Amino acid sequence: MIPRLSKSRIQSGRQCHKRLWLELKQPGTARWGGAAQARLDEGTRFGELAQDLLGGGLLIAADHLHVREALAETQAALKRPHTEIPMLFEPAFSYEDVRVRVDGFERGDRSDTLIEVKSTTSVKDEHIWDCAIQTWVARGAGRHVKKIVLAHVDNQFVYTTPGDYVGLLTQVDITSAVEALQSDIPRIVAELKEVAAGPKPAIATGNHCTTPYGCPFIEHCQSGESEPPQFPVSLLPRARALIGRLEGEGYRDLRDVPDASLPNDLFKRIAAATRDDLPFVSADFQATLAAIPYPRYFLDFETVSFVIPRWLGTRPFQALPFQFSCHKESADGAIEHSEFLDVSGGSPLSAFIDHLLDAVKEPGPILVWNRGFEASRLRELAGMFPEKSESLLEVVERMVDLLPLYRSNYYHRDMRGSWSIKAVLPTVAPELAYDDLDICGGTEAQSAYMEAIHPDTPSHRRDELRTQLLAYCERDTYAMMRLMTP
Ligand code: SF4
Structure with a gap:
């Protein structure tokens, strides 16, 4: 029997025929990273909030494992007058062996509006395709879908009142873009049904494995390649x-x-x-670094971002610093270390600023790796905390970026085309590589922080995560100090 297609399977098949085939025939070979799961969880929370922001309605409760029940529930709801049930969430439709669940379905007197909810800040091509597939199926199932709307995150929204997210969602009419794809859908569905019924497609890995989405079969596919x-x-x-x-x-x-x-x-x-x-080391690199005056500060932040803002004054997806490490190196070789980390779950921003200003209060250059990132965070904080704005902008002025200095003056082949500090450090100081740490990268640090602030995390685990986060961030600034003598 040919497996039925769904919206997400069609999207997988559009990305790569082999991906669709593997999802259908060898789903156990997929490997999703922890970060992908965290993104899915946040997307689910956003979807639930979006239902409230769209004015509420009837949720078709049967989950994706109970498709028949979902279809029956949907049909029962649609038999009742639209004045009684004007909005359905997650209704199920089926046509030509393609099944879809629609985020929001607004019923009118003579026509319906299909609403797709995305936790992104803009309309993307793949969203139009998502909606085109759903529209084709809903129309095939007998609904008169006249308007199609994409509801996505408004990244200019600022969270100012506890619990009030009105304005977080913005709605864009994408009807004409969706209509333009309708004539393509039958051909694509027929093509993907052939893929589903056929042998495993012989497709090599390449750029298509990461665009538009990272494919969870990459390990499986690469293991079979030369x-x-x-x-x-x-x-x-x-x-x-x-x-x-x-x-x-x-x-x-x-x-x-x-x-x-x-x-x-x-x-x-x-x-x-x-x-x-x-390795390439420019002739004057060492002299350039040596000319940077003392005392030198080495500073690094860790940040987190939320689709749904949690702290007042913040925006969706805003990168919010929750931790820093700072090493101060004096001309006589003396080294001082200061740090900040708040895992209470409350806003760390005000305390972060106070501790940071204290850590760099003596004059001296502040060395960072990728100044644009740190400087942007401080400028944003300056806008949010006007009373501390001047001091924060002075810190920005003092920042010296080590990344472009390294990019222009140093390359080792083991960096494999990257000047991230994680790539550079093992080539200069292998003894400081991050492999002795529990947290080895920014994404892991964010996951650890999210776990630490989760209310269900036991205190002993929170303490453990705190220790790991501090060790990781400290390594970053210690590493920068070491990179002054490549
Ligand atoms: S890893 Fe690449 S080639 Fe393999 S299924 Fe995924 S997209 Fe296709």
């Missing part, structure tokens, strides 16, 4: 078109690419360091 080159051309940074061209010309390993095929000095430098296994 050993990738040690330094694939794909490690060239921000060079998607060039990589495609080089791969099209048959180059797989960067070491085989002639300099003449590389358009700029940076790529030539990366290729040479990779080919010769000789």
Whole structure:
């Protein structure tokens, strides 16, 4: 029997026929990361809040494992007058063996409005396709869908009153974009039914594995492929078109690419360091770093963001600092460390600012890795806390960015095209690599923080997470200090 298609399976099939086939035939080979699960959880919470913001309605309660019940519940609800049930949430429709659940379905006298809810801040192509599939199925099932709306997060919304999220959702009429795709849907459905009924498609991994969504079968697919080159051309940074061209010309390993095929000095430098296994260090790099005066501060933040703002004065998806580490190095070699971390779950922002201003109160350059990020956070805080604005902007003025200095003056082939501090540090000071820590990256730090502030987290676990977070952030600033002598 050919498995039935759903909206998400059709989207998987549009991304990659093999992905659809694996979802249907070998779903156990999928691997979802913890961050993907956290995003799904937040998306679910946003969906529930969106139902309130859309004015409430009747929720079709049967879950995705009980499709027949959901279809029956939907039909029963639609038989009642629209004046009695003007809005349905999660109604189920089926047509041509394609089943969909619709986020919101507003019934009118003679026509219906289909509402798709997305926890994003803009309308994306794949959202239009989502709605096009749903519209095709709902119409096929007999509904007169006249208008299609995408309800997404308004990133200008500011949370000012506890519990009041009116304005968090913005609605965009996407009817004409959806109509333009309607004639394509029958062909796509027929094509994907053939994929579902056929043998496993032979498709190699590539850019399509991450666009528009990361594919959970990547490990499975790569395990069946021949050993990738040690330094694939794909490690060239921000060079998607060039990589495609080089791969099209048959180059797989960067070491085989002639300099003449590389358009700029940076790529030539990366290729040479990779080919010769000789790190590039510019002649005056050490002198440039040595010229930075003392006392030097080394500063790093950790941030978290929420789709649904939790703290007053904040916006959806705003990167909010909850932790910093700061090392101060004096000319005589003395080192002081200060840090801040609040895992109470309440807003850490005001205390974060106070502790930070105290940590860097003596004059001196503040070295950061990727100034744009830290500076943006401080400017945002300056806007939120006008009484501390001047001091925060002074901190921004004192910031010196180590990242562009390293990008212009240093490359080791083990960095594999990245100048993130995690990539650079093991090549300069392998003894400081992050592999002895429980938390080794920003995404893990966010997950740890989210777990720490969760009300169900026991206090001993919260203490453990706090210790891990402090160790991780401290390593970042200690590492920066060490990177002053490459
Ligand atoms: S990893 Fe890539 S090739 Fe494999 S199923 Fe996913 S998208 Fe297709």
